[in-house]
Amino acid sequence: MTNSGVLVIGEVRGSDPAPRTLELVAGLRDQLEPLGESLSVVLPAGADLGRLGAHGASSVIEVSGAEPPGAEAIVAGVRMALGDDVPRVIAASDTYLGRDVAAQLAAALGAPLVTACERLSIDGDSSLRITRACFGGQLSSPAVVAEGLLVATVREHAFRASPRDGAPAPAVSRVEPTPDDRIEIVGREAPDPDSLDLAESSVLVSGGLGVGGDEGFALLDRLARLLGGTTSASRAAVDQGWVPKEKQVGQTGRNVAPRLYFACGISGAREHMVGVRDADLLLALNLDGDAPIMREADLAAVGDASEVLPRVLQQLRQSGGQQ
Amino acid sequence: MKVAVCVHRILDPEARLTVDLDGRLDVDGVTHVLDPVDGAAVEAAVQACEPSGGELVAISAGNGEETEAALRSALAQGAGRAVLVAGDAAQAGAVASRLSAAIEREGGIDLVICGATSTDYGGGATAATIAAALDMPVVHDVVAIGAVEDGRVAVTRRRDGGYRERLRVQLPAVLAVDRLAANPRFPTTQARLRANRAEIEDVAAAGSGIDEVSSAEPEPLFQPPPPKLHGIPWPSANLNARDRLRFLVQGGTTRAGGGGPVTGSADDVATAITSFLRDQGFIETANSGTGR
Numbered sequence: 129m130t131n132s133g134v135l136v137i138g139e140v141r142g143s144d145p146a147p148r149t150l151e152l153v154a155g156l157r158d159q160l161e162p163l164g165e166s167l168s169v170v171l172p173a174g175a176d177l178g179r180l181g182a183h184g185a186s187s188v189i190e191v192s193g194a195e196p197p198g199a200e201a202i203v204a205g206v207r208m209a210l211g212d213d214v215p216r217v218i219a220a221s222d223t224y225l226g227r228d229v230a231a232q233l234a235a236a237l238g239a240p241l242v243t244a245c246e247r248l249s250i251d252g253d254s255s256l257r258i259t260r261a262c263f264g265g266q267l268s269s270p271a272v273v274a275e276g277l278l279v280a281t282v283r284e285h286a287f288r289a290s291p292r293d294g295a296p297a298p299a300v301s302r303v304e305p306t307p308d309d310r311i312e313i314v315g316r317e318a319p320d321p322d323s324l325d326l327a328e329s330s331v332l333v334s335g336g337l338g339v340g341g342d343e344g345f346a347l348l349d350r351l352a353r354l355l356g357g358t359t360s361a362s363r364a365a366v367d368q369g370w371v372p373k374e375k376q377v378g379q380t381g382r383n384v385a386p387r388l389y390f391a392c393g394i395s396g397a398r399e400h401m402v403g404v405r406d407a408d409l410l411l412a413l414n415l416d417g418d419a420p421i422m423r424e425a426d427l428a429a430v431g432d433a434s435e436v437l438p439r440v441l442q443q444l445r446q447s448g449g450q451q
Numbered sequence: 452m453k454v455a456v457c458v459h460r461i462l463d464p465e466a467r468l469t470v471d472l473d474g475r476l477d478v479d480g481v482t483h484v485l486d487p488v489d490g491a492a493v494e495a496a497v498q499a500c501e502p503s504g505g506e507l508v509a510i511s512a513g514n515g516e517e518t519e520a521a522l523r524s525a526l527a528q529g530a531g532r533a534v535l536v537a538g539d540a541a542q543a544g545a546v547a548s549r550l551s552a553a554i555e556r557e558g559g560i561d562l563v564i565c566g567a568t569s570t571d572y573g574g575g576a577t578a579a580t581i582a583a584a585l586d587m588p589v590v591h592d593v594v595a596i597g598a599v600e601d602g603r604v605a606v607t608r609r610r611d612g613g614y615r616e617r618l619r620v621q622l623p624a625v626l627a628v629d630r631l632a633a634n635p636r637f638p639t640t641q642a643r644l645r646a647n648r649a650e651i652e653d654v655a656a657a658g659s660g661i662d663e664v665s666s667a668e669p670e671p672l673f674q675p676p677p678p679k680l681h682g683i684p685w686p687s688a689n690l691n692a693r694d695r696l697r698f699l700v701q702g703g704t705t706r707a708g709g710g711g712p713v714t715g716s717a718d719d720v721a722t723a724i725t726s727f728l729r730d731q732g733f734i735e736t737a738n739s740g741t742g743r
Contacts, residue, residue, distance in 0.1 A: 235579035310588040310621040319613025428712035439721030
């Protein structure tokens, strides 16, 4: 039996498929289209499927049951849905959940697992070419997989999301796996801002010299909590002793990739900016309208953090309702 | 409680690695160290054994002195015994099947602990493969191992975005730990000396029936180009000299941005920031994030 088609392990953010899932689906669609092979997506039940169709999913397998389903439920759901039809690739995002599910599927199906793929291309003659990052991204390793099933986790931004108008709605089926009673999920905890790792946070409120001191950082902390994120700092603020070194972003600190990087009182020296290159959105608040960071920001605002931030906090509380 | 911890050594991840034209790693002067995630696994295993005064066995599969050195590190960190499964183990699947055979041979193991994702090639199938071979449940990315109650161990695993899931897992089980699970202790000199003198049991030599696996050709490697993220990190030829310099000074960040900075009274600026946050959907995040 030759393996055909691709199965994507989808993730959700809110009620939508996660952007990295849409990227993965769109990238694989572009490669499968010339071959006429199908693209299925496994997704926790309840997500909005319209955008998956637009990005190229031909069928969607919803996993219902636990809310939200843990890795075990997804693995069981995939095994139920697959039956005897084994695709040529099972692709997941290179996230904690994605690697977990991928490792369990690879072990269960006796397939090789390749993590942290930066490229994955499917050739007509049923071979696959992949490039994965290794040694912490210092080196890349290419490989060709000739035949059989490959389980791969693909890094974010390996492909580009590209919705198409008028794409047919995907066929939806639903599986309800019986949970493995050996593993029982007893609780799920939201991140605690105090112990949240900078690289894990989707919102970073970052302060520099312009924040002025501990009082200013207390404001940043309250703002970060309101936005569900954590605080970080520039080297200048760390050198002043206002924040611990673990919070430092930039060349001598951490590289971060949040959805929002809110820089308060940070001028944006090169050494700082290389650490925030991967941020989706950059919001800068600085007294000096000519500071380098202002030209890079998606929104640049001129003002004193100690005057502006209390007002932002107040407005957020009003619009956010009963916080 | 009887715990097995699986360890291996890798090229020092802190070292700067280069490859030659054939894609082979230039390993001159690069030392091997215990994979840091395995160091965390050993410490987590030691801590899991402590309350019950249990037995901790370190297991490693492979050939040569690196495998032995990995086991001696684990012994110095607190493992009671060390078991080596000799044989070439270039492929991840071969390592996992050797480890499972050794665990099965050992017998009576309640908990198998290993690193979730190796620091060198990012392999992460070992735990799941062992679990499948021995028909045990597996939990990945474990950051905390708690008490055992009614034959179930409490564990916390790491999920994306800083989330944590608390689980209860029936023993025997395989736990693949994250580096956050424990800080490896620094062994005392006495512990090191004891570890160096300790006997390492070679189970393959003892006729365990573990098959030889042929060695695989190492994969060619290459140095990736520097990351290309938001746009191309070098200045456009259309820029004048001043803007090119500015681009370089800004660390190669380029964004759509636009509109120039917002100025005005503190109230105006605050309003602009709030509406930006609302337009980008961060305020809804705040509401759901605080769990009202």
